[in-house]
Amino acid sequence: MVSAARTLKPEPFAAGGALAVREVTHRFELEGKPLPVLDRITLDVAPGEFVALLGPSGCGKSTLLRLVAGLEPPSSGSLVFDGATIAGPDPSRVVVFQDPTLFPWRTVEANVALGLEAQGLLKTHRHRIAEALKLVGLAEFASAYPHQLSGGMAQRAALARALVNEPRLLILDEPLGKLDSLTRLAMQSELARLWAEAGFSALLVTHDVEEALILADRVVVLSGRPARILAEIEVTEARPRARDGAALVALRRDILGLLA
Numbered sequence: 001m002v003s004a005a006r007t008l009k010p011e012p013f014a015a016g017g018a019l020a021v022r023e024v025t026h027r028f029e030l031e032g033k034p035l036p037v038l039d040r041i042t043l044d045v046a047p048g049e050f051v052a053l054l055g056p057s058g059c060g061k062s063t064l065l066r067l068v069a070g071l072e073p074p075s076s077g078s079l080v081f082d083g084a085t086i087a088g089p090d091p092s093r094v095v096v097f098q099d100p101t102l103f104p105w106r107t108v109e110a111n112v113a114l115g116l117e118a119q120g121l122l123k124t125h126r127h128r129i130a131e132a133l134k135l136v137g138l139a140e141f142a143s144a145y146p147h148q149l150s151g152g153m154a155q156r157a158a159l160a161r162a163l164v165n166e167p168r169l170l171i172l173d174e175p176l177g178k179l180d181s182l183t184r185l186a187m188q189s190e191l192a193r194l195w196a197e198a199g200f201s202a203l204l205v206t207h208d209v210e211e212a213l214i215l216a217d218r219v220v221v222l223s224g225r226p227a228r229i230l231a232e233i234e235v236t237e238a239r240p241r242a243r244d245g246a247a248l249v250a251l252r253r254d255i256l257g258l259l260a
């Protein structure tokens, strides 16, 4: 469903794309032996949908995101984005990792510019830098250097660098995982707002059940390695969501039961 907030989204941010993961199996090689990591994963992210992935550590969550990002091909199965098979990285599908990886010698603005420089779009699309910084609440820190930012602000800068590409799918690999708990709560609200304003589809890996329930339309629970889908849980609560609301508390209990 497209909400009222979506129809008011500021240009030029692009609308969400559709991801279709079909029967994806993946294995690595470890000391000459195959290491199965993903087991027939079939998963959709609808345009504008926010999907969260939860699963035990080492089960294959980051691997699945890497396949969606096009950083490597699956051993078998298919990944299709907006009707085209994913064959490599593309600015329409950007990843934000746990570590913001900003260049310390570049200002915030110049770090965000990297997203455009990589595509040769800096000259024509420079205006997007200020827009992305405004969207993440860092407009006043455009000239700051990474060492002058808090952890939460650095992660906002990394989000801006991703958003400057106008992604149709934002791929988030535990982006708030290293933040202290208060900053993490604040950034969860920020992410919810960004998603509502910018209109991208989102695929988030988190180890925090509550974070998944606060942010996602659907929570996908994975088994231990090789990851299989154990359950898909729709979260229909209206936003903004109360962490301690009865519905979320009940879902949290169910999910923790699945993960135990």
Ligand SMILES: Nc1ncnc2c1ncn2[C@@H]1O[C@H](COP(=O)(O)OP(=O)(O)O)[C@@H](O)[C@H]1O
Pocket: 028, 029, 030, 035, 037, 055, 056, 057, 058, 059, 060, 061, 062, 063, 064, 225
């Ligand atoms: N390039 C690689 N080569 C070999 N094994 C890998 C590689 N990348 C990840 N793995 C292994 O695949 C498994 C899943 O890793 P990962 O997807 O990072 O898990 P998660 O993100 O769920 O914690 C782990 O056992 C990890 O050691």
Ligand SMILES: [Mg+2]
Pocket: 061, 062, 063, 173
């Ligand atoms: Mg991981």
